[in-house]
Amino acid sequence: MVELEGGIRQVTLPLPTRPGHVHSYLLPGSDGWIVVDTGVGLPDAKETWRAELERAGGPVSAIFVTHFHPDHIGAAADLHELTGAPVYQGTLDYAQCELVWGNPAWSERLLDWFQLHGAPPDVTGELVGQSSIYRPFIRYQRDPVLMREGERLDGWELVAAPGHADGQLCLLKDGVLVAADHLLARITPTVGLWPASRPDPLADFLAALDRTVELDPRIALPGHGDLIDDPPARARELQEHHRLRLEETVEALDRERTQTGYELSLALFGDDLKPASRRFAIAESLSHVERLVNEGIARRHELGATVTYTAA
Numbered sequence: 001m002v003e004l005e006g007g008i009r010q011v012t013l014p015l016p017t018r019p020g021h022v023h024s025y026l027l028p029g030s031d032g033w034i035v036v037d038t039g040v041g042l043p044d045a046k047e048t049w050r051a052e053l054e055r056a057g058g059p060v061s062a063i064f065v066t067h068f069h070p071d072h073i074g075a076a077a078d079l080h081e082l083t084g085a086p087v088y089q090g091t092l093d094y095a096q097c098e099l100v101w102g103n104p105a106w107s108e109r110l111l112d113w114f115q116l117h118g119a120p121p122d123v124t125g126e127l128v129g130q131s132s133i134y135r136p137f138i139r140y141q142r143d144p145v146l147m148r149e150g151e152r153l154d155g156w157e158l159v160a161a162p163g164h165a166d167g168q169l170c171l172l173k174d175g176v177l178v179a180a181d182h183l184l185a186r187i188t189p190t191v192g193l194w195p196a197s198r199p200d201p202l203a204d205f206l207a208a209l210d211r212t213v214e215l216d217p218r219i220a221l222p223g224h225g226d227l228i229d230d231p232p233a234r235a236r237e238l239q240e241h242h243r244l245r246l247e248e249t250v251e252a253l254d255r256e257r258t259q260t261g262y263e264l265s266l267a268l269f270g271d272d273l274k275p276a277s278r279r280f281a282i283a284e285s286l287s288h289v290e291r292l293v294n295e296g297i298a299r300r301h302e303l304g305a306t307v308t309y310t311a312a
């Protein structure tokens with residue numbers, strides 16, 4: 001546990017997949033700690049949190065989940081059982097959480113969707129039955145207190161940060177932005193198009209980055225990696241990264257030859273990726289090409305059982 005400015009504590013929890021760790025934050029509130037994000041629901045999550053909270057001292061008054069990805073929400077129910085504190089989560093984010101983690105048919109839906117975008121069996125095969133493998137580590141809290149952007153939690157303003165997850169919410173107070181996966185120091189947060197996600201997540205993300213520049217926080221506390229001491233500059237860097245990625249996507253498109261999201265991902269991310277990384281590459285390629293469709297630069301063709309794209 002690391003003590004940061006204003007009495008905020010950073011708790012770094014292990015993550016079995018890359019990047020190997022996730023940060024939670026303890027924010028000092030009027031009636032105790034506000035815990036932001038929970039880590040994955042590993043079998044020893046409760047013991048880990050018991051030890052961390054003993055070290056911090058004092059009660060927990062609220063548990064806040066920024067977004068429903070397993071490394072942020074996974075141990076929410078454990079923390080609730082341990083502390084009795086209510087869990088707070090964004091309205092849209094909780095709806096997507098239920099749709100994905102509360103839905104036994106989700107992996108089939110994902111499988112259909114990847115097939116629609118041209119993914120071959122070696123990329124989709126692992127998806128079969130995957131939800132039953134992950135489900136035990138995602139112990140989200142049912143019926144949390146639902147929150148919306150602009151509302152406050154013990155003096156912290158909730159700021160919408162869609163893109164990485166449609167319903168992601170950050171917290172802002174006194175120039176400190178608890179940023180979750182909206183801003184990361186060295187990693188580019190993934191921005192993918194997924195089944196049932198908002199139609200143009202990259203547009204959402206670029207607008208949310210503009211908002212970060214406007215809000216001009218002094219420091220951002222990310223979900224992974226180093227603290228960010230110039231958040232507006234990092235927001236501009238991420239916008240530039242996507243501007244270049246969009247240019248590459250334009251170059252990859254052809255006027256005549258139709259390409260699926262899978263084929264575009266080969267052009268943009270190379271052909272040497274493991275299935276799980278390939279699925280993210282497809283989702284990222286789709287978020288970029290859909291941005292271009294909305295700009296009138298690319299065209300989507302929905303013929304039969306496949307979606308393809310060409311240059312407009």
Ligand SMILES: [Zn+2]
Pocket residue numbers: 022069071072181223224
């Ligand atoms: Zn994360």
